[in-house]
Amino acid sequence: MTVLVGPNTKVVVQGATGKEGRFHLQRMLEYGTKVVAGVTPGKGGTTVHGVPVYDTVEEAVKKQGANASVIFVPAKFAADALLEAVDAGVELAVVITEHIPVHDTLRAVNYARARGVTVIGPNCPGIVAPPVRVKLGIMPNSIYQTPGKIAVVSRSGTLTYEISYQLVRAGFGINVAIGVGGDPVVGLDLMEATLKVAQDPEVEGIVVIGEVGGDAEERLAKLYAEGAINKPIVAYVAGRTAPPGKRMGHAGAIVMLGSGDAKSKIETFRSVGIPVAETPFEVPRLLAELLKK
């Protein structure tokens, strides 16, 4: 088993007829994901790669039994798309879209959480689970071909692929990889995602990929120190050379109010006994050492 997704995950793609939606819908199908419907208002009745498209998420849920959504809708409309998915009754929503106004995210994410819907993102690569061959997101399929017992939880996209690739090359298999998103406000945050994967008995080790900005790493370290997570963790934190007050690509990656810099995150992890890799390429070795103990 894997967390959040499984053999019964039936996916609706919101924004299925757009360039991004169309491209990734196909990749998700190729990976093995049960994509049962697409949604684009006004395009109901058409198909994308053989998948029926509906005007509303409600129809996709009623007619095809969709219980999870992946959202590729443009930023202006993405928060509404999330609200629509929640009201239609999905259990999990993955928001890929970048540049959503943060106040819109705040309202939509709180609305979803209050109704027990898990939100991954916005501005994220999604979730992929090789043991069940389910992907809700945009990760390259080629990297996630080796099922195994390592969970990767990350605030970055490409860095997740890079480190997953290094892990597989070193002989590890992946149980699940979750990119929680690079925005200041996200649904499932780095700490919650780590807690979630740690509760899965199939997971033997966790790789946490943090970056500058916010305090999710610090909160995670505190939880670990309190004994709430009893799985081995190796961490990597990007942005040691990031200057304060500057936004490093991700809206959430900004060192502000004298906190959120990489150095303090690294020190906090180390102070509670979580080893931190100096470079992404050191992660597999640290993990192997930790699992041997």
Add this chain to the structure above:
Amino acid sequence: MKLHEYEAKELFSKYGVKIPPGRLALTPEEVHKAAKEIGTPVVLKAQVVVAGRGKAGGIKAANSPEEAYELSKKMFGMDIKGLTVKKLYVTKYVEVEREMYLSLIIDRATRRYLFLASPVGGVDIEEIAKTSPEKIKRVYVDPSVGLRDYHIRSIVSWLGFKPGTPQWQQAASIVQAMYRIMVDHDAELVESNPLAVSKEGDVIPLDARIIVDDNALFKHPDLEKALEEDPRDVTEFEAYAKKIGFHYVELEGDVGIIGNGAGLTMSTMDLVYHFGGRPANFLDIGGGASREVVKEAVKVLLNHPRVKVIFVNIFGGITRADEVALGIKDALAEAGGTTKKIVVRMKGTNEELGRAILAEVGVPLFESAEEAAKKAVELARP
């Protein structure tokens, strides 16, 4: 988007907050006129969107319109932390009894609005947090509930006001105004520092700072227009980078960095630093970058005077290695060759095609990012 003080104060005023009389001036003549109309003494405040203007000489008091005129001649054109002073805000001098701090932000961890209030102010919140953290009160507001009277009571009494006094009323209405500005204008920060009690007993935001979410500017055409007319801290180059479609941040070293994805690009900078080099910049071409975007990115670094070596690190998923290689090739062709060294590491989609294209132009492709980083650092050494 960072609002100027005068823009922020106009907003405060629109929401019913009493602010000291003030005028915006673009020339010493306008300063003279403004000082005369407002009545001296006045304060001249440089309108640049950086913190710490006062210490940098961007805030001066004048006792007569003539003095204001003379002072302003020196202030116009002044450089404050890399920004040129083009606008001065002339405002009535307020005698202050005490200074407080009040701000509103979004708290990521709790996904709520968060007021930070301190009965001492006038210095950076970072400074207050360091010297007297016990003075900072945090009041969380759930967006689904909104600002309630008990939130306001909690903030206003912490700031040191007594219920039933006119000052309590004034402070309460400032709290309300800040909350409404935050929500109505998609702000990331609304701050009044110092929030002051004047000698006359009025509660007044002496300074005001507002940062609006760039992603929400499409909802606020008036702000979009103001930003276009006055780009403030957005350099011409950053505006250009945004138009082309990549994120750019200037750093201080000599190894130029190009990556895809914010995390990987930051990690590439860190890797260069790890091997003893100094990154010159952060340049993220984003996901699925086209040949054209890559070309523009490489050209930026080819033309960058400080950059000795360009290190391109791409982990392709939706980004294709052949598109990246073609972009590099195009940039080199347009520049008609270069003395700068280029080190490339690419992994992923169409890697072999990319390798062949780079071989044509004599650019080596590395398998390992670590080896590539070491090489880039070595080449940058004198």
